[in-house]
Amino acid sequence: GPILYYALAVPHWLSGGNPSALLAATALINAAAVAAIGWVAWRRGGLGLVTVTVVGLALLEHGLRPDTLVWFWNPFAPLLPYVLFLLAAWSVAVRDWRLLPVAVAMGSVVAQLHVTYVPLTGAAAVVVGVWLATHRRRAPDTDRAPRHALVLAGAVGLALWLPVLVDLVAGRHNLLRIVAYFALGRGESIGTDGLGILGRHLGPTGPWAGGAEQVLFGSVLPGSTMPLTGAVAALGVLTVAAARRRHVATPLLLLVEAQLAVAALASTRIEVPVFAYLVVWMLPLAMVVWVSGVWATGSVLVLPALRRRWPSDHRRLGIAAAVTAAVVLAGLPLVRTGASWVDPSLPRQQDAAAVTSVVGQLSAELPQGARLRVEPVGDPLAESGQGVIGGLIASGYTVYTSDGARTDKWGATRTWREQAVDTTLTVVVVPSNSEPTLVAGCRAMPGAELVAYHDGLTEDERGELSFLFTVRYLQAGALEPDAAARLDALIARDLRIAVFEAPGVCAQA
Incomplete structure (x- = not known):
């Protein structure tokens, strides 16, 4: 309701x-x-x-x-x-x-x-x-x-x-x-x-x-x-x-x-x-x-x-x-x-930082007031990709999307119905501990160009995450408390968002 x-x-x-x-x-x-x-x-x-x-x-x-x-x-x-x-x-x-x-x-x-x-x-x-x-x-x-x-x-x-x-x-x-x-x-x-x-x-x-x-x-x-x-x-x-x-x-x-x-x-x-x-x-x-x-x-x-x-x-x-x-x-x-x-953190701050970074990159890349088709893929909880859509709308762009069931989320005026647009953006979200297969799919599409990217971890941190996760997976309770806390902190930051500009939507899940 x-x-x-x-x-x-x-x-x-x-x-x-x-x-x-x-x-x-x-x-x-x-x-x-x-x-x-x-x-x-x-x-x-x-x-x-x-x-x-x-x-x-x-x-x-x-x-x-x-x-x-x-x-x-x-x-x-x-x-x-x-x-x-x-x-x-x-x-x-x-x-x-x-x-x-x-x-x-x-x-x-x-x-x-x-x-x-x-x-x-x-x-x-x-x-x-x-x-x-x-x-x-x-x-x-x-x-x-x-x-x-x-x-x-x-x-x-x-x-x-x-x-x-x-x-x-x-x-x-x-x-x-x-x-x-x-x-x-x-x-x-x-x-x-x-x-x-x-x-x-x-x-x-x-x-x-x-x-x-x-x-x-x-x-x-x-x-x-x-x-x-x-x-x-x-x-x-x-x-x-x-x-x-x-x-x-x-x-x-x-x-x-x-x-x-x-x-x-x-x-x-x-x-x-x-x-x-x-x-x-x-x-x-x-x-x-x-x-x-x-x-x-x-x-x-x-x-x-x-x-x-x-x-x-x-x-x-x-x-x-x-x-x-x-x-x-x-x-x-x-x-x-x-x-x-006494000082509670706001919800989803790691997601907010990633979305803010990506929207800032897109604002610098795209002309103000452009008409965009934006489609998020790979986001199982519908959070970060939708955050990018909301950020672009708040930045003054005209956005059309097929995201959301029967226009319930973004309203009928923003529902994709083959309107004329300046460009099409695919927002690829790679959740924690997942392989970036959708990113690879977009890279392989002819005419696709990466226009914004955010990775919450460095390559060294990603290797550390993979090692700690494997240890916990193979034997429950094997991690010391400090290592378990470190793993949780890395998981919280493990979010990648890649935005591709292409003739159509790439990496359809």
Whole structure:
């Protein structure tokens, strides 16, 4: 859905078109989500749940890294709102009707931001509906949602889904295209290896808490399924214990179990190669699993036992010690980020440097105001090549391109339809640790001329990268920490962009 871009259009317009406004707006949205999560946690579980939730959020934000929290990319934007949605859905299940509009709003937003959240939010809605239908209260005035909450929730839902409905009737029919893709046009799925990826992300030292994402040739590697099995078993035991005590944690645990069930199915349906952004939704899910499990263990099992055995003064001392220990444990991994937490780097700075270099070279080579056909090739994530297109447009060139499905990206006025142009440019992007075969293809095309080139590594650095990568590939864990850090730094800079001027598009992938 277009909701993210409608929301970001406001700060973009107010700033006079300054791209930094999008980063600032995204940071403010995430800050508001954190505050709202804390508020809902306080309503549901008081100081105990707030403490556990804040610790979980601190670890999650450490795992996400600062630049993720200011990046307005649609896989990253729903991460914290998804946590807020689950807490709001739990609140609705326990008939805190004030949170009904919040649950509708957050569910609508995250479902539109990334398709993975559609089954997750749908499963949560089913659990809440079944719980409300099967657990009625004796007081009829609190059993049903008040009219004002229903009206407000309905208005919020209609406002947020209206753009999707308009697109469905008179636009590009994006919803139908998504349905058709999953029904007809799927590629090769990862299968049961996806359960291993989910298991790795659920571990106590997984990527959600700052652990390294295991990636080989750009694809996330699976791990053990034991954390997934253990989480399901532990939550099942806690759910039974909470249900016997009629504890408020029961619907929360059922919600989380439903999320895990849907996540397990979704993880097996991910297409290969499994890029890291395709599984980033597992990070907030892992945080919620741990927060709900720890809090339920304390409130359902530990605290009742303490009340039976300890005097009240001793209980207060034990609770204070537990809170202090939790804060200290959360702080230990956070100190490793150093100054980055007070001075976060902007996203994709290496790509930005490469694009800026190439656009500058092209501006010096091409006449101002020229009409260009520009086609990017070889860029699997559609980042750097598209950055060159955007840079040329910002520099005053008239650009036509076939990049983007059905003109959705650049608009109908820039869609290539055999218009008369002054020249044709092919932007060849060579991702990290890839062979420049497309560059060779362009060089071999008659009449092709290299007009701009950027390489983030020297030849010596490229040889070092190849050696370190081979060592890591042949034996996992063979690299010392300094060598592993050096490899990561080289990979981050390993980007080559070559722009060719030719009679037509060269190196068609």
